[in-house]
Amino acid sequence: KLYQRQEQLQGEGAQRKVHLWWLPMVANLIVCGVPAAIFALPIMPLAAHLAAFALGWLAVGGVVLTLVGLKCSDLKEQLTLVLPARGRKEIHGS
Known part of the structure; x- marks a missing residue:
């Protein structure tokens, strides 16, 4: 279980983050x-x-409202998608 937890923690660091805070501003x-x-x-x-x-x-x-939202709140964290890393396959054991 310890090795599985260690692999899981290492796998969390390899996740990709896609920030979408700019999308409403561009739209x-x-x-x-x-x-x-x-x-x-x-x-x-x-x-x-x-x-x-x-x-x-x-x-x-x-644009101004988006920039104020970035300064005054955690807008970047709220509008972030966390995706698994490319090329790694998750193995779920029972």
């Missing part, structure tokens, strides 16, 4: 930033430029 930039860039084209009417301004600030606000 917000795409959803708000792309239309803002399109509405900011010179051929668009004045109302589209106002919409581009508002969408641009929404995109910036999403």
Whole structure:
């Protein structure tokens, strides 16, 4: 049992972590930033430029909120997937 526990502890260190804290920020930039860039084209009417301004600030606000969340809470740890290491097969005994 001691050897099995030692192997289990060594196996835990070989896990891969995938951080997903940046995903909502990037999604917000795409959803708000792309239309803002399109509405900011010179051929668009004045109302589209106002919409581009508002969408641009929404995109910036999403980035700021993500950065504040990283500073004020453990957002990185909460949005982390822990995956088993590649190439290692788990052997579960009974």
